[in-house]
Amino acid sequence: MMHWLLMGGYWPYLWPSYVLTLLVVVLNVIFARRSLRAARAEVRRRLQMQRSHS
Amino acid sequence: MTWIWFHKLGSPPHFYRLAGRMTPWFAWPALLLCLGGLYGGLVTAPADYQQGEGFRIIYVHAPAAWLSVMVYSAMAVYAAVGLIWRINVAHALAASCAGIGASFTVVALVTGSLWGKPMWGTYWEWDPRLTSELVLLFLYLGYMGLRGAIDDTARADRASAVLAIVGAVNVPIIHYSVTWWNSLHQAPSVMKFGKPTMPASMLVPLLMMLLGFTLYFVAIMLVRARGEVLRRERGAHWVAEATVES
Numbered sequence: 001m002m003h004w005l006l007m008g009g010y011w012p013y014l015w016p017s018y019v020l021t022l023l024v025v026v027l028n029v030i031f032a033r034r035s036l037r038a039a040r041a042e043v044r045r046r047l048q049m050q051r052s053h054s
Numbered sequence: 055m056t057w058i059w060f061h062k063l064g065s066p067p068h069f070y071r072l073a074g075r076m077t078p079w080f081a082w083p084a085l086l087l088c089l090g091g092l093y094g095g096l097v098t099a100p101a102d103y104q105q106g107e108g109f110r111i112i113y114v115h116a117p118a119a120w121l122s123v124m125v126y127s128a129m130a131v132y133a134a135v136g137l138i139w140r141i142n143v144a145h146a147l148a149a150s151c152a153g154i155g156a157s158f159t160v161v162a163l164v165t166g167s168l169w170g171k172p173m174w175g176t177y178w179e180w181d182p183r184l185t186s187e188l189v190l191l192f193l194y195l196g197y198m199g200l201r202g203a204i205d206d207t208a209r210a211d212r213a214s215a216v217l218a219i220v221g222a223v224n225v226p227i228i229h230y231s232v233t234w235w236n237s238l239h240q241a242p243s244v245m246k247f248g249k250p251t252m253p254a255s256m257l258v259p260l261l262m263m264l265l266g267f268t269l270y271f272v273a274i275m276l277v278r279a280r281g282e283v284l285r286r287e288r289g290a291h292w293v294a295e296a297t298v299e300s
Contacts, residue, residue, distance in 0.1 A: 036280050
């Protein structure tokens with residue numbers, strides 16, 4: 001396991017590359033979902049305001 | 055040939071519902087392909103005879119670099135469709151691409167830099183491939199900056215679409231930079247005509263990662279585009295029904 005983690009001495013270059021990629025992949029999912037939720041919430045707010053005015 | 059499907063896709067309520075149904079069909083295969091590709095790339099693929107274990111950075115660098123260019127191409131096509139046929143959904147799709155493409159361009163640049171240090175002895179070199187990829191990042195940032203600077207959505211759509219289309223000239227420059235000029239960067243080994251120069255044990259996990267990242271991008275783009283369409287159509291009747299349904 002340790003041998004695999006060391007990646008022939010290339011671990012300082014290899015693992016940060018994988019961590020950064022994973023971070024960007026996860027952040028893109030979070031931001032996309034958050035953006036859709038925010039848009040839905042905005043529409044619901046508008047609808048509630050319209051109902052309260054009418 | 056009938057163009058009904060094309061016009062139907064341009065209808066915001068149809069697109070919103072279809073995108074919602076399609077997203078899991080891209081997301082789950084993307085996850086499975088990436089997990090398989092990671093296992094193949096990090097565990098089963100043999101070490102490279104020249105680069106040793108360091109070559110395994112390719113399994114994140116190449117998919118990120120592929121996405122950076124492919125997402126820009128998609129963004130330029132959506133922008134052109136939006137501009138020519140005045141399809142709002144196409145502009146929403148183009149706007150959804152920018153953030154994703156920019157983030158993966160950063161990943162491609164940073165992972166390339168981390169790969170370059172042990173192989174070339176430097177983190178950065180003003181090499182044609184690296185420089186044109188950096189120009190791509192500036193194009194993405196310019197596109198997002200331009201959209202953010204204009205309050206009127208229709209004007210922002212038109213201005214940013216022109217920038218996206220003009221910037222597409224950089225896409226072939228990135229691809230052919232390693233053959234047109236002397237470059238430290240290796241020549242294409244997968245995306246070239248004829249036989250790839252990699253053995254199957256290395257190539258299959260890479261192809262899985264490339265396909266997985268592509269499907270992942272489509273899934274993320276659809277989620278973002280749904281939010282963008284809702285924002286643009288917030289006054290429409292169908293939006294009320296759609297948000298009550300979800």
